[in-house]
Amino acid sequence: MKEWYFSNNGEISGPLGLTASNRFIAKHPDAYAWHPSYAQWIPVCQVEEFDIKFTPPPPPIAIPAQLIERFIAKEQELNSALGRIESRLNAITVSLADFDRDTNKTKTVTQKLNQEVKTTIQSINEHYEALQRTLAGVNIK
Numbered sequence: 001m002k003e004w005y006f007s008n009n010g011e012i013s014g015p016l017g018l019t020a021s022n023r024f025i026a027k028h029p030d031a032y033a034w035h036p037s038y039a040q041w042i043p044v045c046q047v048e049e050f051d052i053k054f055t056p057p058p059p060p061i062a063i064p065a066q067l068i069e070r071f072i073a074k075e076q077e078l079n080s081a082l083g084r085i086e087s088r089l090n091a092i093t094v095s096l097a098d099f100d101r102d103t104n105k106t107k108t109v110t111q112k113l114n115q116e117v118k119t120t121i122q123s124i125n126e127h128y129e130a131l132q133r134t135l136a137g138v139n140i141k
Contacts, residue, residue: 002049007032007041022051 003015006024008031016024025031025044029052032041045052 002035005034006044007034018049025050025052 001017003017004021005012005014006016006021006028007013008028013024021033025033029044031044033044033047033050034041044050
């Protein structure tokens with residue numbers, strides 16, 4: 001008589017004869033079986049010697065129309081919200097581009113003004129030094 005060993009969620013059972021094996025399998029259809037003639041554990045559904053009777057699962061129930069309508073309404077609401085978000089992001093992107101352009105213009109104007117101020121201050125300093133030299137040469141009596 002063949003004796004079988006079973007692994008179910010990490011627990012080993014056996015050795016069991018064919019009748020006891022079939023009872024075990026009825027309770028644990030997802031178990032693995034092993035016999036000394038096997039090189040490895042195999043799912044019990046692949047062992048032809050076992051009387052495996054599978055009860056097909058019941059067919060899925062139909063999704064209620066009200067639930068489908070609620071889902072569609074929610075989906076439309078989310079799509080609308082995403083559209084608003086996308087519009088706002090586009091507006092922000094345009095505003096940022098305008099801000100960058102204005103910032104670059106301001107930077108350019110500021111750099112030009114800084115250079116003009118430096119040139120003007122340099123010119124004033126040169127005139128001041130020239131006036132000081134002129135005044136130093138004049139004797140006031």
